[in-house]
Amino acid sequence: xxxxxxxxxxxxxxxNGDERALATLINRHNQRLSSFIYSKVNDREIxxxxxxxxxxxxxxxxxxxxxxxxxxxxxxxxxxxxxxIIDHFRKNRRMPFFESSSAFDIFSVIQDEKLNIEKxxxxxxxxxxxxxxxxxxxxxxxxxxxxxxxxxxxxKEISENTGVSINTALGRMRYALINLRKIIEENNIVxxx
Amino acid sequence: MEKFYVENKNKCQxxxxxxxxxxxxxxxxxxxxxxxxxxxxxxSNMN
Numbered sequence: 001x002x003x004x005x006x007x008x009x010x011x012x013x014x015x016n017g018d019e020r021a022l023a024t025l026i027n028r029h030n031q032r033l034s035s036f037i038y039s040k041v042n043d044r045e046i047x048x049x050x051x052x053x054x055x056x057x058x059x060x061x062x063x064x065x066x067x068x069x070x071x072x073x074x075x076x077x078x079x080x081x082x083x084x085i086i087d088h089f090r091k092n093r094r095m096p097f098f099e100s101s102s103a104f105d106i107f108s109v110i111q112d113e114k115l116n117i118e119k120x121x122x123x124x125x126x127x128x129x130x131x132x133x134x135x136x137x138x139x140x141x142x143x144x145x146x147x148x149x150x151x152x153x154x155x156k157e158i159s160e161n162t163g164v165s166i167n168t169a170l171g172r173m174r175y176a177l178i179n180l181r182k183i184i185e186e187n188n189i190v191x192x193x
Numbered sequence: 194m195e196k197f198y199v200e201n202k203n204k205c206q207x208x209x210x211x212x213x214x215x216x217x218x219x220x221x222x223x224x225x226x227x228x229x230x231x232x233x234x235x236x237s238n239m240n
Binding site: 019022023026027030031033034035037038044047048051052055056059060063064 | 207208209210211214215217218219221222223225227234236
């Protein structure tokens with residue numbers, strides 16, 4: 001059975017000038033620390049960088065004699081790595097990066113709200129057709145629909161402008177929509193994008 | 194139908210830092226000297 005020198009003894013040797021003790025410490029905790037970092041950042045290169053920065057901090061702290069013997073070595077090193085991982089994500093939050101995989105494509109949930117050229121042309125055509133259909137409505141219904149849909153007026157404002165009650169304005173809007181649907185159906189018009 | 198199973202099921206991988214990284218750390222450690230001047234610790238790197 002191989003006898004393992006305790007971390008605390010290796011640290012003491014290192015502080016006393018034995019550089020080989022550091023090599024033993026790094027190799028002993030390499031896999032655990034690297035796997036921990038990798039599980040958080042999921043990138044080999046970043047894992048190497050954070051691993052390196054972690055041990056640079058460890059080396060500087062030990063050489064300056066600031067290491068507190070009360071705690072255990074590995075949890076202390078893990079804590080340093082954890083803080084560096086947080087720093088890494090903070091730095092990258094300004095410029096988030098996402099790599100799509102075959103299992104999940106980010107563009108399936110995030111879309112550009114702007115229509116493409118083809119859809120924009122179709123939309124323009126539909127808008128023009130709709131304006132022609134609206135012209136075919138009786139004037140009182142057409143006025144209410146235009147005020148509501150194109151001028152974004154409330155029914156209270158419409159009633160004040162047309163000199164009718166709110167209920168009458170609501171009724172005219174309802175009949176305007178019913179008549180529009182009728183015209184669309186009778187003429188077999190398709191208004192979809 | 195929705196895809197219920199992804200290809201990369203387990204992200205927990207055993208990873209180890211490269212030998213070059215460890216060599217760099219050991220060299221850094223050897224080159225780093227701390228000088229204590231009246232209680233103030235100065236770092237110097239003898240590359």
